[in-house]
Amino acid sequence: MSKTILELQGLEMAFGQLSVLRGVDLKVEEGESIAIIGPSGSGKSTLLRCLNRLETPTGGNVLFEGTRIDARTDINQLRTRMGMVFQQFNLFPHMTALANVMEAPVHVRRIKRDQAEAEARRLLEKVGMLEKAGSFPKQLSGGQKQRVAIARCLAMQPRLLLLDEITSALDPELVGEVLDVVRDLARQGMTMLLVTHEMRFAREFADRVVFMDGGVVVEVGPPEEIFTRPKSERLRKFLTAVLEQTT
Amino acid sequence: MSDYLQLVQTYFPYVAKGASITIQLTIVALLGSVALGLLTTFAKLANLRLLRIVASIYIELIRATPALLQLFIIYFGLTSFGLRLDPFTAASITLSLVGGAYAAEIFRAGIEAVDTGQFEAARSLGMSTPLAMRRIILPQAAVIVLPPFTNFVISMIKDTSLALTISVPEIMYRSYDASSQSYRSMAIYSMAAVLYLAICLPLSGFAKALEKRRASR
Numbered sequence: 007m008s009k010t011i012l013e014l015q016g017l018e019m020a021f022g023q024l025s026v027l028r029g030v031d032l033k034v035e036e037g038e039s040i041a042i043i044g045p046s047g048s049g050k051s052t053l054l055r056c057l058n059r060l061e062t063p064t065g066g067n068v069l070f071e072g073t074r075i076d077a078r079t080d081i082n083q084l085r086t087r088m089g090m091v092f093q094q095f096n097l098f099p100h101m102t103a104l105a106n107v108m109e110a111p112v113h114v115r116r117i118k119r120d121q122a123e124a125e126a127r128r129l130l131e132k133v134g135m136l137e138k139a140g141s142f143p144k145q146l147s148g149g150q151k152q153r154v155a156i157a158r159c160l161a162m163q164p165r166l167l168l169l170d171e172i173t174s175a176l177d178p179e180l181v182g183e184v185l186d187v188v189r190d191l192a193r194q195g196m197t198m199l200l201v202t203h204e205m206r207f208a209r210e211f212a213d214r215v216v217f218m219d220g221g222v223v224v225e226v227g228p229p230e231e232i233f234t235r236p237k238s239e240r241l242r243k244f245l246t247a248v249l250e251q252t253t
Numbered sequence: 254m255s256d257y258l259q260l261v262q263t264y265f266p267y268v269a270k271g272a273s274i275t276i277q278l279t280i281v282a283l284l285g286s287v288a289l290g291l292l293t294t295f296a297k298l299a300n301l302r303l304l305r306i307v308a309s310i311y312i313e314l315i316r317a318t319p320a321l322l323q324l325f326i327i328y329f330g331l332t333s334f335g336l337r338l339d340p341f342t343a344a345s346i347t348l349s350l351v352g353g354a355y356a357a358e359i360f361r362a363g364i365e366a367v368d369t370g371q372f373e374a375a376r377s378l379g380m381s382t383p384l385a386m387r388r389i390i391l392p393q394a395a396v397i398v399l400p401p402f403t404n405f406v407i408s409m410i411k412d413t414s415l416a417l418t419i420s421v422p423e424i425m426y427r428s429y430d431a432s433s434q435s436y437r438s439m440a441i442y443s444m445a446a447v448l449y450l451a452i453c454l455p456l457s458g459f460a461k462a463l464e465k466r467r468a469s470r
Contacts, residue, residue, distance in 0.1 A: 058377055086379035096374035100392050110378035113388060155374075162378060 008035040011071060011166060011197055012057070018065030019049070019056050019221075026052045028221040029066065034166075034199065039192040041208035041229075042201045044218035045244055050201040053218070054168045057199070058088045071165065086114060089164035093171040095151040097143040103130065103154045104139040107161050115162065122161075129157040133187050149180030156187055167191070169200040185211075205248055209233050217241045260440050264431045268441065271427035272448045278344055278413045278423060283406060285349025290356025297361055308357070315354035321415055323347050328419045344416035352409055359405060363398035364390060403460035407453050424448050 012034040019027040026049045034040060042050045055061040057068060059081050068075045075084060098106050107126035111117045117125075130136045133153040143151055152172055159167065169188065173181045185207050192198060192211055202208050208215055208229065215232040217225040219240050225232060236242045296308035315323070327350075328343035338346070367390050375385035414425040428445035432438045 060373055060377060082376075082379045082381055085377050090374075090377040092370060092374060094368075094370050096368075096370040098371065098374070098389055100396075109388065110380065113384060114379045158378070 008037070010034070010069075011036045012199075013069040014057075014066065015069070016066035017053070017056060017063055017068060019052055019061060020064045026221055027056065027063070027066075030218075030221075030223055032216065032223060032226070034197060036197055037195045038213045039196075039198045039211055040200065040214050040216055041212035042199060042216045042218060043203075043205065043208055043232075043244075044224075045247075048218040049221040050218050051170050054090065054170050054199060054201055057168060058085050058090050060090075082114070086110075086162045087165045088168060089159035089162055089166070090168040090170065091152070091155050091159050091172050093174050095143070095148070095155045095175070097151050097155055097158070099143050102140050102142055103135060103146070103157075106143070106154055107158045110158070111161050126157070126161060129160050130154070132160075132190075133157045134183070147180060148176045149183045152176065152184045153187055156184075156191075160191075165197065167196055167198045169198060169202075171201050171203065173202070173204060203248075205233070205245075217244070219244065257440060260435065260437055261444070264435060264441060265444055268424060268427045268431055268444050269448060271422055271424035272452065274341075274421060274423040275410065275413050275448075276452065278341065278348065278416060278421065279406075279410050281345045282348035282352055282409055282413065285345065286352025286356045286405075286409070289349055289353025290360050293353060293357035294360040294364065297357065298364065312354045312357060315351055320347065320351045320412060321418065323351060324415055324419065340416065340419045340421045343419060344413070344421050348409065348412060348415075351412070352405070355405060356402075359398055359401050360394070362401075363394035366397050367393045400460050400464045403456060403463065407456050407460070410453055410456075411449065 010033050012032075014030050014032045017027055017030040018025070030049075030053060042053065044050050052061060056063045057070075059075070070084065070088065073079070097103075098109065101109065104123065104126055107129055108119070108122045111122040111125065112119055127136060127139060130139050133156055135150060135153050135157065138146060138150060138154075143154070146154065156172075172188075173184050176184065181204065185204065188198070188200065188207075189211055200208070200212070210229075212229050214226060215229050216223055217232060217236075217238075217240075224238050225236065225241050232241070233245065236245060293308045293311060296304040297312075299305060324344065324347040327347050328338060328340065331338065371389055371393065372385055375389040376382070380388070413423055416423055417425040417429060420426060424445050428441050432441040435441060
């Protein structure tokens, strides 16, 4: 049943002299939820940003739905199929929650307003934000903003979601409501790459966990393997450090 | 005192007529400045190096020379190329050129003050750069830019007085004229001051209110 939706081959990224990704290989199957963990500076966020071309990789290949992404790829078209949710939400502050969700369908996909609005309301309901449809971002809590941001992303009907530390900017008591939404999406078969510091969530939610360090994938495996039987010294050290932090 | 009233009666209508010219000149120059300013801003933010260089040269040339000199070049200087502009047109062009350079810097600062995450979010939803600019960045930049832009408008109003030197019959020209007829400089120029205050003070109050509103948010 599984079909490869995304494949990275030796992906490299350098900012000037600084090499951030040093050859990342990874295959993602359709419907898979993958958690990417690793120390800060390991290249996790850069990896996501290279996938939707917010950064242009300096080497290697990305194949998305069987097609190689290169200079000839229509990047705007690609981005409509690959949604991204940010740590800082990045909601459009001059628009209501509803308008935020409708913006790209109306202006990029050129869907009729009433149709886009109906769909936006359905998505806001899905993330539990329908009653705040008329609110502006500054009137919402962090968790509420992030749920609207997820709905905004879903409105483009992406085939793959890139979630970049989406709970890192939230107060601890607001993390749960956002993760609930992500959990629902995983259950409904959305393919997701989630960069996260929430180890417990990664363990519970992910089909596979990717451990990155120093710009490479050090270990990939089912959560049980990664968290209870780490093979590499680096992962063992990382887990110890993280567990110390949380206790 | 009655003598003073007499003077006001005689000269105020004449000087006040200049206010309408001052306002007209300001409006034309502002339209020109905004158009030129936006063009220059986009040129400065463009990927093409040549455009960025042209925009920078324009801004630096304007900022490093007095507006009066630019006015004389356009009004008197261009005649040597056979271009004879009427005074109002020459003043409009000069003030648009000057204003465009300053407006460009205000606009650029406004655009750069919008969080980069906004642009990334827009682009990651599949928006093209122009669409992201129009729908997401510029509406936010406009709010940021409003207070400094209001100050810009006020200095534009005052800069129109330069047009006196090429006989555009605005407030300054008419008060200079009236004062040389009446030999009552203090009284006449006070009238001019009242006129400028009447135009500028409401605007500067508006700018202050805007800044207060932004600070309280």
